[in-house]
Amino acid sequence: MASPPLESLRKALAAMPPGTLVPRDWVLERLSEDVPGVPAAVTRAPPARVDLTIRDLARLFGKQPSTVRAWVERGDFPGAYKLHGKEWRVPVSGVEAFQNWQRRAKSDTRPSAWRMVRRSDAASRSESGQDPVTTRSTHGNAQA
Structure with missing residues (x-):
């Protein structure tokens, strides 16, 4: 069974229409938000x-x-x-x-x-x- 962050990410991605482009930072935020005590692993992309x-x-x-x-x-x-x-x-x-x-x-x-x-x-x-x-x-x- 997948971990809670992966499961919530999978549900969010499955709800999106096919071909949707998802920003990297958004994925990293979703992976880290369900884990208590772990800061978001977001590094800002260059402009x-x-x-x-x-x-x-x-x-x-x-x-x-x-x-x-x-x-x-x-x-x-x-x-x-x-x-x-x-x-x-x-x-x-x-x-x-x-x-x-x-x-x-x-x-x-x-x-x-x-x-x-x-x-x-x-x-x-x-x-x-x-x-x-x-x-x-x-x-x-x-x-x-």
């Missing part, structure tokens, strides 16, 4: 990580909701989805992936080809000691 809305992301990044919506629609947040086909939701993992991508992009930035040419021109001028050749008038547009 649930809830998917973020466009407005949440806008506040997080200090941007306008329209800017964040464009990022989401462009696919910058992996796992983003529309709740009931209406409002965008972004999982925390998608936000973390976006932030990591942004960090990598900033650390990998290289000057454009135009800037590279300008830098090499400046370096060669400093080595030769010559001033750059210009085709512009040194007096502005007055004497063209």
Whole structure:
């Protein structure tokens, strides 16, 4: 025969509809409540990580909701989805992936080809000691 806590838990679970999701803490409370002198063996679960809305992301990044919506629609947040086909939701993992991508992009930035040419021109001028050749008038547009 089962112990009283198990029997009361079994009755409570049997009364629930099939497929019911039961929180772990509730089960632990039911198991410990019928045993006198034993404190409830409940350890609080970490807070649930809830998917973020466009407005949440806008506040997080200090941007306008329209800017964040464009990022989401462009696919910058992996796992983003529309709740009931209406409002965008972004999982925390998608936000973390976006932030990591942004960090990598900033650390990998290289000057454009135009800037590279300008830098090499400046370096060669400093080595030769010559001033750059210009085709512009040194007096502005007055004497063209």
